[in-house]
Amino acid sequence: MTKRLRLTILCSAAVLAVAVTTYLVVAHGQHTHNTTAGTARAESGPLSSATVSFGAWMTTPPLDRFPNVSPPPANHHVLVPQVARIRAGGTVNFIIAGLHQVLIYDDGTKPEDINTSLIAPPPPPPLPQVPLIADPNRRIYRGPDPRVLLPVIDRVEVVHFAEPGTYLVICGVLPHFQEGMYGYVKVLP
Numbered sequence: 001m002t003k004r005l006r007l008t009i010l011c012s013a014a015v016l017a018v019a020v021t022t023y024l025v026v027a028h029g030q031h032t033h034n035t036t037a038g039t040a041r042a043e044s045g046p047l048s049s050a051t052v053s054f055g056a057w058m059t060t061p062p063l064d065r066f067p068n069v070s071p072p073p074a075n076h077h078v079l080v081p082q083v084a085r086i087r088a089g090g091t092v093n094f095i096i097a098g099l100h101q102v103l104i105y106d107d108g109t110k111p112e113d114i115n116t117s118l119i120a121p122p123p124p125p126p127l128p129q130v131p132l133i134a135d136p137n138r139r140i141y142r143g144p145d146p147r148v149l150l151p152v153i154d155r156v157e158v159v160h161f162a163e164p165g166t167y168l169v170i171c172g173v174l175p176h177f178q179e180g181m182y183g184y185v186k187v188l189p
């Protein structure tokens, strides 16, 4: 093998090595890009999800729900915590106790922005004729009609938040909202 031929082979090998390395770096970069950094971050760590108690059954005085009763006066109409914090791409697990409906409004919406004169159609009797707020303006999530779920109304709804912001979460049951049953989800970047 001549000196020149050996040099040519070495140079070709070097070029090939650079090309393969470049391809691998670019391919890896695209892979990382496709998963989106925010989602990857939000799926682990303490701010990847939050739990919000949406209503609660009181124990003073003692409450006996056996075999399957949900007495309205025994229900505490609150969101706990009132402000939940997660990162963008994370989830909020609403644990719903009692006859409530989860409504979520877009970043920056205030309780006074909600048009409470817009009410969902009543369900057929003998289902309870509880009025439900049906304002679609800036609404990003509406949970199912709890009136048709009776008698099993305790449930979980998991909601995903892709974008940062401060989201208003209210109970769609009109008298509950009017007595202050609302809170917020703060989604950090």
Ligand SMILES: [Cu+2]
Residues within 6 Å of the ligand: 055, 077, 099, 100, 101, 171, 172, 173, 176, 177, 181
């Ligand atoms: Cu409620």
